[in-house]
Amino acid sequence: MAKKTSQPRRKLVDIRKDNSEQILAEAARVFAKHGFRGTTVNAIAEQANLPKANVLYYFKTKEGLYKAVLNQQLNIWMANMDAMTSDSHPKDALRQYIVDKIKQSKEHPNASKIFAAEILHGAEFLKETLETELKDQFDRTCAVFRSWIQKQWMDPISPEHLLFTIWSSTQAYADYQAQTTILLGKPVLDDDDFEAGIELLTCMVLKGCGVRLV
Amino acid sequence: MAKKTSQPRRKLVDIRKDNSEQILAEAARVFAKHGFRGTTVNAIAEQANLPKANVLYYFKTKEGLYKAVLNQQLNIWMANMDAMTSDSHPKDALRQYIVDKIKQSKEHPNASKIFAAEILHGAEFLKETLETELKDQFDRTCAVFRSWIQKQWMDPISPEHLLFTIWSSTQAYADYQAQTTILLGKPVLDDDDFEAGIELLTCMVLKGCGVRLV
DNA sequence: CAACCTTTTGACCATCTGGTCAAAAGGTTG
DNA sequence: CAACCTTTTGACCAGATGGTCAAAAGGTTG
Numbered sequence: 001m002a003k004k005t006s007q008p009r010r011k012l013v014d015i016r017k018d019n020s021e022q023i024l025a026e027a028a029r030v031f032a033k034h035g036f037r038g039t040t041v042n043a044i045a046e047q048a049n050l051p052k053a054n055v056l057y058y059f060k061t062k063e064g065l066y067k068a069v070l071n072q073q074l075n076i077w078m079a080n081m082d083a084m085t086s087d088s089h090p091k092d093a094l095r096q097y098i099v100d101k102i103k104q105s106k107e108h109p110n111a112s113k114i115f116a117a118e119i120l121h122g123a124e125f126l127k128e129t130l131e132t133e134l135k136d137q138f139d140r141t142c143a144v145f146r147s148w149i150q151k152q153w154m155d156p157i158s159p160e161h162l163l164f165t166i167w168s169s170t171q172a173y174a175d176y177q178a179q180t181t182i183l184l185g186k187p188v189l190d191d192d193d194f195e196a197g198i199e200l201l202t203c204m205v206l207k208g209c210g211v212r213l214v
Numbered sequence: 215m216a217k218k219t220s221q222p223r224r225k226l227v228d229i230r231k232d233n234s235e236q237i238l239a240e241a242a243r244v245f246a247k248h249g250f251r252g253t254t255v256n257a258i259a260e261q262a263n264l265p266k267a268n269v270l271y272y273f274k275t276k277e278g279l280y281k282a283v284l285n286q287q288l289n290i291w292m293a294n295m296d297a298m299t300s301d302s303h304p305k306d307a308l309r310q311y312i313v314d315k316i317k318q319s320k321e322h323p324n325a326s327k328i329f330a331a332e333i334l335h336g337a338e339f340l341k342e343t344l345e346t347e348l349k350d351q352f353d354r355t356c357a358v359f360r361s362w363i364q365k366q367w368m369d370p371i372s373p374e375h376l377l378f379t380i381w382s383s384t385q386a387y388a389d390y391q392a393q394t395t396i397l398l399g400k401p402v403l404d405d406d407d408f409e410a411g412i413e414l415l416t417c418m419v420l421k422g423c424g425v426r427l428v
Numbered sequence: 429c430a431a432c433c434t435t436t437t438g439a440c441c442a443t444c445t446g447g448t449c450a451a452a453a454g455g456t457t458g
Numbered sequence: 459c460a461a462c463c464t465t466t467t468g469a470c471c472a473g474a475t476g477g478t479c480a481a482a483a484g485g486t487t488g
Contacts, residue, residue: 208418
């Protein structure tokens with residue numbers, strides 16, 4: 001529909017790019033809200049101001065569109081995982097990681113939600129990616145944690161479970177917003193809420209892991 | 215179908231009770247796995263070894279059945295929330311709460327998953343319950359935390375965010391099992407995994423909150 | 429055992445939804 | 459501008475799904 005609101009003479013490549021992107025963006029929103037099964041192609045089409053047939057022209061099937069969204073959002077989700085290295089000190093690296101993760105929950109809640117729903121329902125579409133890409137990332141990060149422990153920069157806690165905890169508690173600021181806002185009694189989470197989350201989590205993780213703050 | 219495998223002369227009250235319960239139980243499993251929209255009445259019926267029409271005879275509509283499941287599982291989920299009181303010392307109460315929560319994830323993963331999916335998708339069906347029952351619980355628990363802080367039994371952390379963190383990280387052991395098992399490289403989580411979770415979380419929460427262990 | 433209530437079940441229906449198609453409209457390129 | 463390619467779109471379809479219904483089977487109670 002972008003076509004109708006902008007000038008004539010639009011290049012086909014641009015049309016294709018714009019439409020694909022808009023469909024992906026709207027699809028991400030709708031899928032995040034209603035899940036794969038709860039989403040109709042028509043709902044996405046309406047959000048994108050396009051007829052359903054047009055959406056199916058760009059993405060042959062609903063499943064194909066979903067997978068495209070999933071991949072796109074997964075990249076966002078896994079973005080700053082490799083920032084932690086053996087050389088960096090946990091007191092900086094862990095804090096930074098938590099900050100990044102919560103920022104992500106704030107700025108890309110849909111990525112987090114789609115990802116969470118996918119896993120919640122057994123990770124059918126994601127199983128392979130989890131087994132390869134994420135597993136590699138995970139092992140690498142655990143190795144970094146272990147190296148920190150060996151250098152006695154932190155206590156010998158379980159790297160695996162530490163990561164689970166950080167992931168789940170940071171993601172909660174995206175996934176559970178509906179709950180969080182109700183319990184905090186505000187319409188939406190504001191910057192202070194995210195700051196408070198960062199504050200509590202860094203404090204808890206750093207102290208909990210016995211990271212020397214020297 | 216229970217009817218066919220057991221003796222004749224079953225009382226109607228029993229039949230009703232048994233069937234309702236079995237339908238609820240199977241429905242909880244299926245809803246947890248596929249979500250509300252992803253679940254068909256027929257799928258539940260098959261799991262319960264009953265014809266679809268029979269399921270609809272007990273629960274007039276799919277939505278009604280879902281709400282029944284939701285309520286049942288919500289009670290499980292909110293079970294041991296009131297164990298923490300101002301009198302109890304955080305070092306015991308917090309540890310116990312974490313233990314209970316993780317046990318719950320282990321024993322009632324479906325309750326957790328259904329609840330999580332519901333919130334993830336905006337808590338349409340739950341909004342009212344969250345605004346009343348859960349909100350009350352939440353405020354009460356936060357008040358307990360505040361009283362502990364006032365007694366200087368722990369550092370002045372944010373009670374709200376502490377609770378968010380405990381909830382999300384304990385629930386993760388139910389909701390994200392599909393991911394956790396893949397990353398740990400085992401078919402299912404075993405007792406040691408849950409123990410490790412308990413260990414890490416109590417350590418992290420107690421140290422993180424500066425709970426005096428005197 | 430007989431009149432009555434509850435449960436079971438197959439057949440059926442209206443609606444929704446993912447996906448197809450062909451024709452028209454819009455760009456591209458020599 | 460003319461032949462050609464890409465995009466747009468309404469109409470259409472087959473299958474799935476929630477829900478209904480009436481008849482049969484199974485309990486209950488005097």
